[in-house]
Amino acid sequence: MATTLEAPKTPAPKTNRLGLQAVDYRGAKTTLCAGCGHNAISERIIDAMYEMGVKPERVLKLSGIGCSSKSPTYFLGRAHGFNSVHGRMPSVATGALLANSSMLGIGVSGDGDTASIGLGQFAHLMRRNLPLIYIIEDNGVYGLTKGQFSATADVGSKLKTGVINELPAINTCAMAVDLGATFVGRSFSGDKKQLLSMLKAAIAHNGTVMLDVISPCVTFNDHEGSTKSYKYVQEHEDSIGEVGFVPFFDDISVDYDPGTTYDVQMHDGSHLKLRKLHEGYDPTNRIGAVKALMEAEERGEILTGVFYIDAKRPSFIDSLNLAPEPLATLPQDRVRPPRRVLDEIMQAHL
Amino acid sequence: MRQSFAVGIGGAAGQGVATPGDIFAKVFSRRGLHLNAYNAYQSIIRGGHTFLVIRTGADPITNIGDQLDLLIPLNQDTMDRHLRLLGPGGACIYNADSIRPGTATQGVQLCPLPVATLADITRNKVAQNTLAIGAALSMLGIGFQSLESVLEEQFKKKDRSVIDENISVARAGYDYATQNFKPFAQPLAMTENRYAVLSGNAALAMGGAAAGVKFYCAYPMSPSTGVLHWMAEHARKANILVRQVEDEIGVINMAIGAAQAGVRAMCATSGGGFALMSEGLGLSAQAEIPVVVIDCQRAGPSTGVPTKTEQGDLWQMLGAAFGDYPRAIAAPLDIGDCFTLIPEMFNLVDRFQCPGIVLCDLLLAEGRLSVDPKLLNFRPPIDRGELIVSNGAADHEPYKRYLITESGVSPRAIPGIPGYTHVVSSDEHDEDGVLISDEYTNAAKRRAMMEKRMRKVSGIEASVAPPKLQGPANADVTLVGWGSTQGVIEEACELLKDEGITANQLQIRWLVPLHGDAIVEILKKAKHTIIVENNFSGQFARYLRSETSFVPDGSIRKYDGEPFMPHHIVEAVKEQLAGKTKLSVPAHEVMV
Ligand SMILES: Cc1ncc(C[n+]2csc(CCOP(=O)(O)OP(=O)(O)O)c2C)c(N)n1
Ligand code: SF4
Ligand SMILES: [Mg+2]
Numbered sequence: 001m002a003t004t005l006e007a008p009k010t011p012a013p014k015t016n017r018l019g020l021q022a023v024d025y026r027g028a029k030t031t032l033c034a035g036c037g038h039n040a041i042s043e044r045i046i047d048a049m050y051e052m053g054v055k056p057e058r059v060l061k062l063s064g065i066g067c068s069s070k071s072p073t074y075f076l077g078r079a080h081g082f083n084s085v086h087g088r089m090p091s092v093a094t095g096a097l098l099a100n101s102s103m104l105g106i107g108v109s110g111d112g113d114t115a116s117i118g119l120g121q122f123a124h125l126m127r128r129n130l131p132l133i134y135i136i137e138d139n140g141v142y143g144l145t146k147g148q149f150s151a152t153a154d155v156g157s158k159l160k161t162g163v164i165n166e167l168p169a170i171n172t173c174a175m176a177v178d179l180g181a182t183f184v185g186r187s188f189s190g191d192k193k194q195l196l197s198m199l200k201a202a203i204a205h206n207g208t209v210m211l212d213v214i215s216p217c218v219t220f221n222d223h224e225g226s227t228k229s230y231k232y233v234q235e236h237e238d239s240i241g242e243v244g245f246v247p248f249f250d251d252i253s254v255d256y257d258p259g260t261t262y263d264v265q266m267h268d269g270s271h272l273k274l275r276k277l278h279e280g281y282d283p284t285n286r287i288g289a290v291k292a293l294m295e296a297e298e299r300g301e302i303l304t305g306v307f308y309i310d311a312k313r314p315s316f317i318d319s320l321n322l323a324p325e326p327l328a329t330l331p332q333d334r335v336r337p338p339r340r341v342l343d344e345i346m347q348a349h350l
Numbered sequence: 351m352r353q354s355f356a357v358g359i360g361g362a363a364g365q366g367v368a369t370p371g372d373i374f375a376k377v378f379s380r381r382g383l384h385l386n387a388y389n390a391y392q393s394i395i396r397g398g399h400t401f402l403v404i405r406t407g408a409d410p411i412t413n414i415g416d417q418l419d420l421l422i423p424l425n426q427d428t429m430d431r432h433l434r435l436l437g438p439g440g441a442c443i444y445n446a447d448s449i450r451p452g453t454a455t456q457g458v459q460l461c462p463l464p465v466a467t468l469a470d471i472t473r474n475k476v477a478q479n480t481l482a483i484g485a486a487l488s489m490l491g492i493g494f495q496s497l498e499s500v501l502e503e504q505f506k507k508k509d510r511s512v513i514d515e516n517i518s519v520a521r522a523g524y525d526y527a528t529q530n531f532k533p534f535a536q537p538l539a540m541t542e543n544r545y546a547v548l549s550g551n552a553a554l555a556m557g558g559a560a561a562g563v564k565f566y567c568a569y570p571m572s573p574s575t576g577v578l579h580w581m582a583e584h585a586r587k588a589n590i591l592v593r594q595v596e597d598e599i600g601v602i603n604m605a606i607g608a609a610q611a612g613v614r615a616m617c618a619t620s621g622g623g624f625a626l627m628s629e630g631l632g633l634s635a636q637a638e639i640p641v642v643v644i645d646c647q648r649a650g651p652s653t654g655v656p657t658k659t660e661q662g663d664l665w666q667m668l669g670a671a672f673g674d675y676p677r678a679i680a681a682p683l684d685i686g687d688c689f690t691l692i693p694e695m696f697n698l699v700d701r702f703q704c705p706g707i708v709l710c711d712l713l714l715a716e717g718r719l720s721v722d723p724k725l726l727n728f729r730p731p732i733d734r735g736e737l738i739v740s741n742g743a744a745d746h747e748p749y750k751r752y753l754i755t756e757s758g759v760s761p762r763a764i765p766g767i768p769g770y771t772h773v774v775s776s777d778e779h780d781e782d783g784v785l786i787s788d789e790y791t792n793a794a795k796r797r798a799m800m801e802k803r804m805r806k807v808s809g810i811e812a813s814v815a816p817p818k819l820q821g822p823a824n825a826d827v828t829l830v831g832w833g834s835t836q837g838v839i840e841e842a843c844e845l846l847k848d849e850g851i852t853a854n855q856l857q858i859r860w861l862v863p864l865h866g867d868a869i870v871e872i873l874k875k876a877k878h879t880i881i882v883e884n885n886f887s888g889q890f891a892r893y894l895r896s897e898t899s900f901v902p903d904g905s906i907r908k909y910d911g912e913p914f915m916p917h918h919i920v921e922a923v924k925e926q927l928a929g930k931t932k933l934s935v936p937a938h939e940v941m942v
Contacts (some may be wrong), residue, residue, distance in 0.1 A: 031788045057768040065776070073773065073784070080765035081773030081783070082610060084603065085633050091600040095607025095615065096765070098591055099565055103611075103766055121603075124596040320591075327564040327591060328612030328764055329739065332732060335562030335614070337588035342728045345556070345584060349546040350379070350723070 017053035017249055025050045027077040031070070037189035037215030037230075038068050038137045042075040044192065045106070045135075048199035049076060052247060060096060060103040064089040064118060067144045068110035068137035068215070087118025090125035093132050094316075100328040101317045104203070105132040112142040115151040115170045122172070126179035126208060130316040133202045133209045134181075136172055137189075139217035140228035147220025152212075158225030172212050174293045177286050177308045182207035182315075184289065185243075185306040188233050189215040197243040198306065204247065206267035207315045214302065233302055240281055240292060240305035244273035266311050274306055283309050352844070354407035355538060356415050357486070358432055361424030364396040366476045369504070370422065370483050371402045375547055376500045377492065378406040379720055382541035386411040386837070387718040390912065393572070393656040399427060404718075408539040411720070412684065412837025416917045419534070420489075422482045423449060431940055433458075439535055443485050443527075445478040461485065461531045468522045477519050484523025491537030494524050545720035550688045550710055551576025551618075553721070554644055557692030558616050559588050560728045563642075565608035565615040567593040567601050572656045573712035574618040574646035598623035602630030602643065609634075609641045610774060612739065612764030614696055618644035621663045622653060624670070631705050632671030637774040638752070638762070638803070640699035640735075642692065644708040646715040649911045658911025659712035661833060661884040664861065664893060667707050676702060676758075676806040678814075679862040681709040681833025685719035686726070687859070693730040698813055701735035702806045703762055709861065711884070713913045714834045738763035738770055750781040754798055758805030807863070814860045816868035821854030827923055828876035830902065832858035832890050835882055835914060842919035849920070851927065858890065866898040873900060880904045880926060882919060904932040912938040 015021055025046045030039050049059070056078035063069035065086035072081050080103075084092040089107050097105050114122045114136045125134065140153040149157075152172065153165040176184045183205045187195040195213065202209040214233050216222045222229045227236075241262070248269035256263065256273060262283055264272040274283055282288050289308040296303035337345075357374055361367050371387065378385045385406040392398030403414045421442040423429040429442070429449050436442060438457030446462030454460060463485060469477035487497050498517055505513045548556070555577045558566065566585075568578040578594065585592040591608075595601045598619050605615040619627065624645045634641045647663045649655035667679050678698050682688045691708060699706035738761055751772035753760040760781075763770035773783035778796055786792045786799075819828070821843055831839045836857045843853040856872055858864075873879050879902040881891040886909040894900050904926040908914055914936070922934030 028784070057766065057771055060765055061773075070785070070788070078771055080771050081775075082607070082637075083773065083775035083777060083785070084606075085629055085776045088599060088603040088630070088633075091595065091603035092607035092610075094593075094600075095565065095567070095604035095609070096611040097607075098593070098604075099608040099611035099613045099615075100764075100766060120596060121600055124600065322591070323589075326611075327589075328608075329766070330564070332562070332734070335564060335732070336728070337559050337584075337590075339728075341584075341587045342559070344587070345559075346546060346723060346726070349548055349552070350544060 016050050018055060020050070022046065022050045024078060025056060025076055027075040028073050030074040032067055033219050035218040036067065037139060037217070038071045039074070040189040041135065041137055041195070041213055041215055042071050044195045044199055045075045047196055048203060052200055052203045053249070054104060054203060058102070058104050060105050062089050062093045062096070062105060062107040064109050064113035065144070066110035066113045066142065068108055069113055071137065072108050087113050087116070087121060089113070090118065090121040094125065094128065094130055097130055097132060097317070100326040101131070101322060102326050107132055107134045109134065109136050110143070111136055111138040111140060111150040111152040115172055119170070123175065123179055126176045126181045126210065128316040129180055129182055129207045129313060131206055131208070134211070136212045137215040138212050138228070139215050139221055140226070141217050141221045143217045143220060147217070154227040157227040160220065160223055171293055171297065173210070173307055174290045176210035177289045181210040182310040182313050183209040183306070184308045186212045186214070186304045188237060188304060189213055190230060190234065191237070191304070194239070194243050194304065197245040200245045200247065201243070201266065201270070201272045201306070204266040204268045204270040205311065207310070207313060236300065236302045238296060238301040238303050240278045240303055240307060241283065242275035242277060243306055244275065246271040246273065264309055264311055272306065272309065283307065352407055352409045353536070353539065354405050354411055354415060355419045356403060356405040356417065357420045357422065358401060358403050358418040358435060359422045359424065360399065360401040360428030360432055362396070362427070363391065363394055363398050363400050365424045366479055367400045367402050367424065369476070370479050371404060373483055373500055373504055374404050375718065376503070377487065377496055378404070379545055379547050380496060380500070381538060382543040383408060383539060384411045384545060384720045385547065385718070386414055388414045388713065388913065389716060391657050401428065401432065408541050412840055413913070413916065416915050420486055422486070424479065426450065435940060441489060441531070441534070443482045459532055461527070463523065463526065468526055469519045474515060474519060480516055480519040481523030484520035485527035485531065488524045488527040489531055489533045491533055494521065497524070544723070546723045546726065547718055547720050548685055548689070549576055549716060549718050550682070550685045550714035551646070551716065552580050553685050553688035554618065554692060554708070554710065555580035556726070557689040559584070559590065560689070560730055561693035561696040562614050562732050563590060563616045564613035565591050565605065567595050567604050567617050568619065569595055569598050569601050569623060571620045571623045573648055573715040574620050574644060576715060577618040577644065598626040599630065602627040602641070603633070605641050606630060606634050606637070606639050610637070610639045610765070614700070616642045616644070618646060620646050620648050621650045621666060624663065624666060628670045632673065632675070633776045634705040635671060635675035635677060636776050636778070638703040638760070639774065640703050640706070642695050642699060642706045642708065644710055647709065647711040649909070655911045657712070659884065659913055660909060660911065661711055662886070662889065662909070663709065664889040667709055667861070668893065674800070674804060676704045676803060676810060677862060678704065678706045678810055679709055680860045681858070682714060683833060683836035683857060683859055685714055685717060686721040688714055689721070689726055693732070697731065697733040698810065700737070701733055701813070702759060702810050703735065704806060709833060711834050735759065736761040738767065741767055741769055744769070751783045752779060752781045752799065752802070754781055754802050756805070757809055758802045759809070811863040811865070814863050816865035817856055817858050817860070819854055819856050819872050822852055823854070825852040825854040825877065827851065827853045827878045827880060827927060828856060828873065829853055829880055829882055829919070829923070830856045830858070830873070831882045832861065835884065838914045838916055839882055839919060841916040842923070845916055845920045846923060851923065853923065861893070864897055866894070869894065870898045870900050878903050878927065880906055880923060882906045882914070884908050884913065904934070906934045906936065908936055910938050
């Protein structure tokens, strides 16, 4: 069922600021089902990395297990990859980025990988505010094991077999806000513009970015009665605020009205521009973010957009006060504590 | 026979058993004496019984021995339980105001201290402890000066008045003993040597620092927590990144992530935590990322006996993670070896890009031993194997992370190097790291990858020396042990010799690779073979049998939570040589 990903429609410059072409950001040919939402997300990651001019070799792609977790193979073939085990990517990512904080980490997970087997790891990752882009490719089912309900399936959602989900969905966005992630949003694999802006802003952010991207599973969860089908999401999507992004290297200044648009200056000097579509919406207010998410859930709507951002809180790496030189690249003659330190330590035992 | 002197101090948790223990240990080590200490305690912060034994002497002290020479009971319970451990010539120093003496063995001196008369007990709650230490040192023929300097150091963080108070109380005990009690027949020896006193956990951690470990993470679990404490305390100075993680699943995967990034990464746990690491161990094997896991065994199964020792995790280690994969498993022989083994293990797993397990136990992890600092080499060789850390010559063959080679080892590049980008994965993959079971499974590639990885097994085997027989050839009995029983078996052999039975010892340090042929070669020449281990089913005996078909003449097993004492082994050997039984299960005579 292999298919080629569709080419981005937005006309992009031939080369980016590193002089690389879009093809330099492509990965292997996808082996996921034609039309799978995960493929569209891979495409947007390619676009975002290309447009932001990220050096592919500096990127560490991480994932767990699932159809979604396979997708890092299908973008950034020139980057490093680590397909880890089911639900454990958060700790692998933490170890890898602590050992080498000069890498840009992007983790791709699924709703099963995150909200079931990996829920504990997910919660602790959110608390750390590790600089990592964490994407849940959320289809409400376990695609790779042939379509059982996951813990993000909505109450009342129906499987093809007729089985109805009775348990409440875990709201990964509300959890992430609660637990300390500093950039939390939701998007839809079918919403190219919003997803691309959010991914670009994610690259600019210094801290944990948690993006829940609704990504329909065309094979097991795209039918009538599913709440994660293309049709259902299109009909029930409610954007909390339009997402615009101006990278630091673009000097195009766009006029905006502070009454209707939030302007968040990001760590690297980029600007995230959020046009308020909901009354009283303030993306820097955690309580408001959780409230908006809960209310949308009650209305049966799928809220999208950037719910919460804190561009100032120190990341995990910053708060640990790590030396700028990554531990992973220390020369061999400096990996051991200096003699003086060892002598001091030994003295305490004599 | 080695000369030694053993002190036992017991009381309820919270009564301050640790401080007199520290003071004795310092006094002994300042006299240039060896020491071995073991603390029997319970999983409770206050109340439960604690019994600390420190044995000292001029020669190496490999275990806590069979008998006490001095008992300091801090409560009645300790008096009742442990008085019987004193042999003739021994002494018991106790608070005459609160503790009734029991009936002691003939020749034991009972030394009651009138505590309330000698010290102001309203001011000093632990006066009985300090008086007893003073009294003991007098009876051991040690000048008061050496106690004074140790007390100065012990309480250096306290007010001057507290230090003075303690010194004067100790002095009162010292003088009282000089006037009223008989000194020990043998004054305590003295040498010019200086030893470091280490717990196994500290030694494991220091071994990690010596090996160049840059990343350590753990979830607290007795008896391995000491490694975490050491690491956390020295993290800054030693430039080691130390993390306490949410659970052991997170621990192993975090260590693997860091190791993949290029650092030496280590973690420690006990059996229950290790069970959660099994999945990650498989990841390390499949993705070929070297990582060292320390398992400090405690009595199991499940939460088991958190504060008691056992050698019961061997089969868990052998069976950890599914599928076949190369790995290394070694059990340190003593606390000094906890230090030495870590750099060795790192070199091995770095060269062969596989997981390495250090199978320690509570006896070593929480025990204390004097180690000659000269034996602690903080600059052991570091061999990181075929690791690519820089771009080097720009022109090279397209990089394949899992290149099929004759040795099975594929050069490993760390992430971040242009020209060496690659994917690692938990799924079976081809030479490029691409999953092979995506669209259809390529059986030929699977077979080739499996064979590549498993070729490392012979390389690992060739890198580790086979075990050697210790002691006389042609002995009446050959005792086989593994890991932490090295010391106690060694002393049992000496005691047997005194009784006219020649014994030698085959102590196993490397469990994987085992060198089964070399072991059988030794054992088939032995007159009588007995496997000694701290578990119920004879886990090592079963392993040796499964690998070599070798069946010993007998077994000595102990699984009551306490370590072997030399006489347990001596008596068992005698009954087995007399043909009374093939399986001895020595009883721990004292409840601790
Ligand atoms: C420990 C473990 N249990 C079960 C599995 C089987 N398994 C593979 S993927 C998967 C679910 C994946 O679901 P999700 O993360 O939502 O990814 P999707 O395929 O839907 O993108 C399961 C249960 C596994 N690989 N490992
Ligand atoms: S099964 Fe579903 S999730 Fe998996 S590739 Fe197909 S459409 Fe995507
Ligand atoms: Mg899913």
